Amino acid sequence: MTAHTAIGLFGGTFDPVHFGHLRAASEAKEKLGLNDFRLLPVGEPAHRDLTHASAEHRLAMLRLAVAEHPDIAVDNREVRRSGVSYMVDTLAEVRREAGTETAILLILGQDAAHGLCGWHRWQELFDYAHLVVMTRPDSPASFPAQLESFVTTRRRNAMADLWQSPAGLLLNLEVTQLAISSTAIRMRIAQKRSPRFLLPDRLLGYIDSHQLYGQLHSQLSSQIDK
Numbered sequence: 356m357t358a359h360t361a362i363g364l365f366g367g368t369f370d371p372v373h374f375g376h377l378r379a380a381s382e383a384k385e386k387l388g389l390n391d392f393r394l395l396p397v398g399e400p401a402h403r404d405l406t407h408a409s410a411e412h413r414l415a416m417l418r419l420a421v422a423e424h425p426d427i428a429v430d431n432r433e434v435r436r437s438g439v440s441y442m443v444d445t446l447a448e449v450r451r452e453a454g455t456e457t458a459i460l461l462i463l464g465q466d467a468a469h470g471l472c473g474w475h476r477w478q479e480l481f482d483y484a485h486l487v488v489m490t491r492p493d494s495p496a497s498f499p500a501q502l503e504s505f506v507t508t509r510r511r512n513a514m515a516d517l518w519q520s521p522a523g524l525l526l527n528l529e530v531t532q533l534a535i536s537s538t539a540i541r542m543r544i545a546q547k548r549s550p551r552f553l554l555p556d557r558l559l560g561y562i563d564s565h566q567l568y569g570q571l572h573s574q575l576s577s578q579i580d581k
């Protein structure tokens with residue numbers, strides 16, 4: 356069955372969201388030609404260490420980051436749902452809402468794709484969605500053997516090929532390489548070094564007033580809008 360419309364879901368912990376995410380999101384939306392593009396913050400993650408800021412704070416920061424960019428939506432379903440979030444359940448839910456003729460694109464960075472085989476019922480992700488894997492600095496281009504053998508016959512070269520079906524295929528996507536990570540931002544804050552220009556200014560105000568990740572050093576704190 357060919358697909359007629361498409362939904363892009365860019366999942367992550369966004370702890371906090373930064374320009375690496377936002378630039379990649381913007382380019383993915385544009386290159387994939389998506390009208391429906393959503394950032395999807397994980398509620399309670401199952402497959403990685405605990406998050407640092409609460410789900411509500413991570414969601415609030417995402418909303419602030421895209422407040423003036425209404426073409427990028429924030430999907431809060433995992434934050435609303437209690438308990439551990441599994442992407443496979445989320446995709447099943449989006450599939451029920453979207454019907455059978457809409458393509459669903461699960462968008463993630465190369466490093467996240469590397470860990471995919473550790474995700475709950477990971478092979479079923481392809482029953483509900485295509486996978487779009489974006490380049491990320493310092494992340495190897497090749498996949499682990501188990502993932503590679505599963506996706507070999509699913510690889511396609513262009514978005515045009517993904518319209519062949521609503522789910523089940525894989526596309527690699529090059530995006531501008533920004534070597535920014537939430538971990539590095541959290542470390543900078545904890546060490547009282549400035550994280551400015553790695554994420555939107557208005558997030559600095561939010562982080563400062565809620566004392567997330569540590570305390571901003573006083574010079575920066577006095578400069579920012581809150």
Ligand code: ATP
Pocket residue numbers: 366367368369370374375376379462463464465466467468489490491492530533534535536537538539
């Ligand atoms: P952390 O250091 O806490 O893991 P992170 O910067 O990796 O944070 P995540 O919330 O883990 O951010 O990432 C969400 C998604 O965004 C993942 O699929 C990840 O691969 C992708 N991503 C994160 N940063 C970048 C970047 N700089 N360029 C491209 N993709 C990115």
Ligand code: MG
Pocket residue numbers: none
């Ligand atoms: Mg990460």
